[in-house]
Amino acid sequence: MAYLELKHVSFAYPQGPSVLDDISMNFELGESVALIGQNGAGKTTTVKLMNGLLKPLTGTVSVDGASTAQLQTSQVAEKVGYVFQNPNDQIFQDSIRKEIAYGLVRNKVSKSLVDARVQAAAQLCGLADELDTHPYDLPFSVRKFVTIAAVLVMDPQVLILDEPTAGQDAPATERLGEIVQTAVGQGKTVITITHDMEFVTSQFKRAIVMAHRRVLLDAAVQQVFNDDAVLKEANLQRPYIAQLARQLGVPEALTVSDLLSHDMKGAPPANTRLE
């Protein structure tokens, strides 16, 4: 049994239409998976089902062998940490240190361990020099890292990042990549919702394409970005570099390093009129 499983899950908000229709997906520990698709495809609803904030109307969501229907949201959230799309929905303490430490303090973890874990999470998230700052004295982009640190410090087995690169500059996006790779290196599963296809191809191995309340394709990132029909149906575009690579006759290249490592001898001349 996979660590996190959604089996034939359907969902609708109260008095609303169906939002998810019979979706199934499995996650093993140590995976990196991007959930992609247009606005309203149901991605955020899907991840809220994964961490117990929502419960399925039909079907089952199970985490570490137990159905979320039988668990409190807090029990699920210990294993599946969810970083909200908008950090303002998550932050409520008056210092970054208190915000990151909150869950550990609530769990009565010893002060020395709290200090060590807060320091480590803050370091990874670039906040080590800001621990005594009020979160609202920092820009939105930095507040997002505060919420990531506050989830990471709890050491969940699954880390869900909702639109992490939105509003972030290149160095911050690079730091997000480091956070993803560090977590995966620790054996955690990282799942992201993102509209940033470069982030998908550079940091994730698997992608799940959602549209029309269901899963269109669940496959290796390479396969997803080579599937014209699925990309069209989900209204997704290949990353710029992958479009360029196609024009250069290297359709399998998705990143700059893929392209640079390819033997270009015999490739047709570039016609760089991109989609």
Ligand SMILES: Nc1ncnc2c1ncn2[C@@H]1O[C@H](COP(=O)(O)OP(=O)(O)OP(=O)(O)O)[C@@H](O)[C@H]1O
């Ligand atoms: N709290 C809510 N109450 C009622 N309907 C909702 C609620 N949250 C989302 N919806 C609706 O559910 C559908 C799926 O929304 P969801 O946020 O899961 O999609 P998404 O793929 O994450 O989109 P986005 O990329 O815009 O976040 C949309 O039609 C949305 O309007």
